[in-house]
Amino acid sequence: MAPLLFVAACNTTASHDPSTTGSISQAGLGKEFQRGAASWYGPGFQGRKTASGERFSSSAMTAAHRSLPFGTRLRVVNEENGRSVVVRVNDRGPFAHRRIIDLAQGPAQALGLTSAGTGYVSLHMVE
Numbered sequence: 001m002a003p004l005l006f007v008a009a010c011n012t013t014a015s016h017d018p019s020t021t022g023s024i025s026q027a028g029l030g031k032e033f034q035r036g037a038a039s040w041y042g043p044g045f046q047g048r049k050t051a052s053g054e055r056f057s058s059s060a061m062t063a064a065h066r067s068l069p070f071g072t073r074l075r076v077v078n079e080e081n082g083r084s085v086v087v088r089v090n091d092r093g094p095f096a097h098r099r100i101i102d103l104a105q106g107p108a109q110a111l112g113l114t115s116a117g118t119g120y121v122s123l124h125m126v127e
Contacts, residue, residue, distance in 0.1 A: 015088065029075060029084075030124040034100050038076065038121040041093075042105030042115055049090035061085060064093035064102040072127040076101065076109040077120050085110045086126055 042058030050056050052070040063074065068089045077084040085107040094102040101123060105114065113119040 003062065006113075028121075029077065029080055030126055032121045032122055032124050033074070035079070035121070037098055037118050038103055038111075038113060039096060039099050039118045040103045040105055041106030042108075051117050052090040054090055056091070058105075058107040061087050061092045062103050062104045063087040064091035065089045065100070066092060066094075073118035074101075074123040075126050076103065076107065076111065077122045078113065078121060079122055079125065081112050083111050087119045 041064070045056045046058050048056050050062075051064075056062075065072070065074075065078070068074075070090055071111070072089040073086055074089065075084055075086050087103060087107050094100070099118070101121065103111070103113070108114050109118065111121070
């Protein structure tokens with residue numbers, strides 16, 4: 001039994017940083033801010049200025065939120081598969097009804113949202 005526990009304890013993944021992707025424990029999430037539908041954007045916006053004035057990059061770990069201050073960091077958790085990413089708010093939106101956040105294509109891919117286009121997420125403040 002002891003060797004089995006040792007092997008299980010040594011199990012590792014390629015990334016030790018839960019801010020990129022992967023399941024994380026509820027204890028490490030931080031204060032939940034909001035839950036709802038997320039969508040993503042990217043094609044057609046590359047290089048254009050965001051509401052914060054910086055240039056949009058579809059691969060950047062950024063997002064659009066209607067009211068949070070620019071620079072706010074959020075952990076976004078895909079409630080369907082447990083994957084999470086940390087994004088920085090640098091734009092305004094989403095403008096579609098009932099959506100709470102628009103993600104750049106990079107974080108949306110990491111969360112597994114690009115094929116469906118939208119997904120149910122929770123937002124957690126990162127301090």
